Amino acid sequence: MPVLDGQSRLPPSADGSSFTSQGATNAAAVILWAKHRKHPYVSSSRILGIESSCDETAAAVVADGSRILSSVVSSQIATHAKYGGVVPELASREHLRAIVPAVRLALEQADTRMEELGAIAVTQGPGLVGSLLVGMTYAKALAFVHRLPLIAVNHIEGHIHAVISQHSSGDPCIEYPALALVVSGGHTHLYEVREGFRYRLLGRTRDDAAGEAFDKVAKLLGFGYPGGPIIDALAPHGDPEAVRFTLAKMKGNALDFSFSGIKTAVLRWVEAHGMSAEITARRELLAAVHRPSVDEWLRVTPRATLDLLASFQATVIEELLKRAAASAEEIGARSLIVSGGVACNSGLRIAAESAALAYPVFFPEPGLSTDNAAMIAAAAFPKFLRGEFADATLKADANLALA
Numbered sequence: 001m002p003v004l005d006g007q008s009r010l011p012p013s014a015d016g017s018s019f020t021s022q023g024a025t026n027a028a029a030v031i032l033w034a035k036h037r038k039h040p041y042v043s044s045s046r047i048l049g050i051e052s053s054c055d056e057t058a059a060a061v062v063a064d065g066s067r068i069l070s071s072v073v074s075s076q077i078a079t080h081a082k083y084g085g086v087v088p089e090l091a092s093r094e095h096l097r098a099i100v101p102a103v104r105l106a107l108e109q110a111d112t113r114m115e116e117l118g119a120i121a122v123t124q125g126p127g128l129v130g131s132l133l134v135g136m137t138y139a140k141a142l143a144f145v146h147r148l149p150l151i152a153v154n155h156i157e158g159h160i161h162a163v164i165s166q167h168s169s170g171d172p173c174i175e176y177p178a179l180a181l182v183v184s185g186g187h188t189h190l191y192e193v194r195e196g197f198r199y200r201l202l203g204r205t206r207d208d209a210a211g212e213a214f215d216k217v218a219k220l221l222g223f224g225y226p227g228g229p230i231i232d233a234l235a236p237h238g239d240p241e242a243v244r245f246t247l248a249k250m251k252g253n254a255l256d257f258s259f260s261g262i263k264t265a266v267l268r269w270v271e272a273h274g275m276s277a278e279i280t281a282r283r284e285l286l287a288a289v290h291r292p293s294v295d296e297w298l299r300v301t302p303r304a305t306l307d308l309l310a311s312f313q314a315t316v317i318e319e320l321l322k323r324a325a326a327s328a329e330e331i332g333a334r335s336l337i338v339s340g341g342v343a344c345n346s347g348l349r350i351a352a353e354s355a356a357l358a359y360p361v362f363f364p365e366p367g368l369s370t371d372n373a374a375m376i377a378a379a380a381f382p383k384f385l386r387g388e389f390a391d392a393t394l395k396a397d398a399n400l401a402l403a
């Protein structure tokens with residue numbers, strides 16, 4: 001049953017004082033928080049995860065770091081679609097609207113009461129600061145009211161744990177050192193992951209993230225937002241070798257990525273091929289139909305454009321896998337983890353599997369690839385075991401680095 005049902009449940013604080021007393025210093029708040037917490041090491045292994053870093057409001061309950069009892073994701077795609085990308089102010093507003101119902105539903109679906117939780121985990125960053133603040137403030141309030149430990153999680157570490165939590169046992173299972181490629185709308189990063197979840201940044205995009213390139217190319221061509229799933233669905237209908245794009249050459253760190261060049265190359269191609277009529281036809285389709293089917297898209301997308309999409313996707317995949325393989329070699333990786341929204345891409349999955357790499361490749365199941373809160377609760381579990389708890393001074397950090 002929902003448990004966020006108001007004031008009557010507020011437990012009295014340990015010393016009878018108010019947490020939100022005017023003028024309380026950070027230090028005073030910390031002491032108060034520590035006194036107030038019921039059990040520093042609670043016996044329950046169930047963690048409520050809360051994620052609000054970008055345009056998904058998500059809540060989940062995960063037991064033992066891997067058993068997903070519930071995972072609720074409230075997507076804002078419909079809100080942002082007409083702008084062709086995420087509008088930060090609208091995102092914060094939508095999070096405010098969705099956060100309470102999302103948490104209630106997650107607890108209800110997990111058949112878990114607040115009293116049965118061991119901790120609350122929340123995304124601290126990176127992300128949009130206004131969005132992060134909504135999840136952070138609500139998580140802090142819940143943790144304080146219910147006297148539960150609060151755990152701060154880095155969103156990127158969450159993406160990595162979306163995979164680790166599902167493949168820490170079994171055959172094959174993730175062995176370390178592992179190479180993690182986190183590839184989404186906001187991130188394209190390569191990390192070395194060592195035993196004990198220690199991270200080292202090996203490479204990152206210097207401009208656009210790969211998912212952002214998918215989204216921008218789709219927007220330019222009159223397909224909706226987000227562009228990744230649409231390009232993924234249409235690419236198999238085109239020839240991936242029809243348009244030659246050059247791979248980015250990186251000065252300095254050869255493990256860094258760049259996707260702005262290919263985005264500009266697509267723009268030049270569009271300008272040179274007089275595509276305005278078909279782009280208008282697609283925009284009209286999008287205005288008339290909420291989510292056009294592949295067949296509907298195919299009717300307004302000539303062969304040459306399908307070739308362009310297929311070639312664009314193939315080049316992005318080649319870029320991702322080339323640098324991932326080089327990084328894996330550099331660290332002697334025994335596993336490759338691919339995570340983030342772009343990990344949904346079927347072309348990337350096929351290419352990674354058919355590359356016959358010397359180590360196994362692990363992808364998250366599709367529901368855990370894009371932003372979700374189960375990955376936040378899963379990433380919090382090792383911190384929970386180590387007693388790594390945050391206090392009332394915890395702040396959202398839009399640029400939080402993992403390593």
Ligand code: ADP
Binds near residue numbers: 370
């Ligand atoms: P972020 O953490 O940056 O908010 P997510 O992890 O939620 O992003 O991933 C969203 C991104 O993933 C978007 O850029 C979207 O276009 C991309 N994406 C989702 N599905 C696919 C797909 N099948 N192929 C390529 N990109 C995809």
Ligand code: MG
Binds near residue numbers: 184185370
């Ligand atoms: Mg993400």
